[in-house]
Amino acid sequence: MGILSEKPLLILGGGLMGLAIAHELAQKGKRVEILSRSRNEAAGFVAAGMLAPHAEGLKGELLSLGQTSLQRHPRWIESIETNSKMPCGLKTCGILVPFENLKDCESYPTYKFGEKLTRIELLQEVPGLSDNWKFGLLFRQDGQIDNRRLLMRALEKACVELGVHFQEGVEVIEIMKDSNKFNGVKIKDINGNINHLKSEEAVLCCGAWSKQIFKTLPIFPVKGQMLSIQGPKQILKRIIFGPGIYLVPRDDGLIIVGATSEREAGFQKGLTPKGQRELQKGIKSLIPELNQLPHMERWWGFRPCTPDEGPLLGMSSINGLWLATGHHRNGVLLAAITAELIGKSICSSYLSKEESNFLTQFRWDRF
Ligand SMILES: Cc1cc2nc3c(=O)[nH]c(=O)nc-3n(C[C@H](O)[C@H](O)[C@H](O)COP(=O)(O)OP(=O)(O)OC[C@H]3O[C@@H](n4cnc5c(N)ncnc54)[C@H](O)[C@@H]3O)c2cc1C
Incomplete structure (x- = not known):
């Protein structure tokens, strides 16, 4: 043939x-x-x-x-x-994970791959980071793609x-x-x-x-809701990855904010007030000033999950x-x-x- x-x-x-x-x-x-x-x-x-x-x-x-x-x-x-x-927008920008206390920081599963930061070092990395965060792990090897x-x-x-x-x-x-x-x-x-x-x-x-x-x-599906906000260029130099919330800065100042994790939603389409409030609250818990920036888009999708x-x-x-x-x-x-x-x-x-x-x-x- x-x-x-x-x-x-x-x-x-x-x-x-x-x-x-x-x-x-x-x-x-x-x-x-x-x-x-x-x-x-x-x-x-x-x-x-x-x-x-x-x-x-x-x-x-x-x-x-x-x-x-x-x-x-x-x-x-x-x-x-x-x-x-x-x-494709591949960038090894590094990702910073903030912690409220040393115990949480040192027991993080990938602790040994990161660089431990004190509160002062955290603020040098992310000016405006809320007071809750006392320690951080910087994973320089992690990154993003658009x-x-x-x-x-x-x-x-x-x-x-x-x-x-x-x-x-x-x-x-x-x-x-x-x-x-x-x-x-x-x-x-x-x-x-x-x-x-x-x-x-x-x-x-x-x-x-x-x-x-x-x-x-x-x-099974795990629904996630997202939103984006527009900041000035270089507003964040790295991704900030907090518990249940992350901020992903693109080169043009667009910040992708994610994400809810809704197992119970099944394939229910659309945004929900609860999900969007959760993202808003998450932004406030990391960098409160970012909530002043204009919201550009809101969207959702389904992650394919296994046990x-x-x-x-x-x-x-x-x-x-x-x-x-x-x-x-x-x-x-x-x-x-x-x-x-x-x-x-x-x-x-x-x-x-x-x-x-x-x-x-x-x-x-x-x-
Ligand atoms: C909110 C959210 C945030 C995420 N963030 C990240 C992240 O930051 N980093 C990361 O690594 N991953 C992230 N993910 C995960 C990542 O997006 C998914 O794991 C990945 O897209 C899965 O790819 P896939 O091709 O399996 O599924 P999809 O990209 O969903 O594609 C599946 C396709 O199959 C098609 N299809 C379904 N059924 C049929 C059918 N019967 N016949 C024909 N076509 C069909 C659908 O139309 C769809 O186009 C995120 C996911 C979500 C939802």
Whole structure:
């Protein structure tokens, strides 16, 4: 069979993981088709874009996965920027985590990776930081990426440049198999027509909605509400990551404020007064003066969460159907390593011992 008659590998879901994996596979010469229900609902367009394995206080294998991904970001972003000819806004700006007392600071799970700051040093870093915060940990190695305005768009463009085929507005309604071997999907197109799209291989990247088409996956949504405020340029030089609240300064003075974490909300859409009040209160608890700045935008989205908050990576129980989902609150951070692990697995490329270990640790059936 010639290359052109070969059925494309299907990417189910065109959010952050779908785009990252499509890009990786297209670079490796695979024919790829993305089936995307709605670009707008993707958490990739919602996230604050922090690259924060240390500031988030990750532990165990998830910390190792996050640290490895962080190291791979510069090379990963370079490939996207080269293929798209667009910038992505990667910045190792450092993240500061403030604490009310020394005990909390010294017992933080990633304490040993940070630089301990006193109140005086904290104020030098963040003038105007509220009196509650007496100590801090500075993680210089953590950073951010402008996912909403730059990375997602650059990934889309890079995929198109590499010949990835897009079907936007197409919903996967059923996964088809023949004796436990994946053989395509049933889709509903934008006109309501239902078709069977045949393929021998696919990657399931439906984020928080993954369980709707693969019932046994332990994935559930965790809603997050956000807002942004406009400050002068350089108003904050680093990200401030407080308990339940963070401030992510972009180069143009826009500050992304996040985020609520609402497990009980399910897939309930929209902003709520309670959620927005929580963000406002959070800003006041960190830097009260910032509440005087104009609010620019408010938005929300759904994180794909699993029982241990780690992703599901690798082959599913259906032969030929790969999984890349469940990245919860660290999907932007983990996109680089996810694309690499899934890309190498599908193309049967060499996996290092560490990479094979990640695929074992983050199997879908580990629970
Ligand atoms: C408020 C908030 C803040 C966050 N902040 C950060 C952060 O600072 N740093 C970080 O690393 N991570 C952060 N994240 C997490 C990150 O955004 C997610 O982990 C990541 O976007 C998950 O990518 P995904 O591709 O799995 O899902 P998504 O990006 O949500 O994409 C899933 C896509 O699948 C499509 N889809 C669903 N069902 C179907 C179907 N049946 N057929 C076809 N298509 C379908 C959807 O339309 C959607 O476009 C945040 C998330 C939220 C919500």
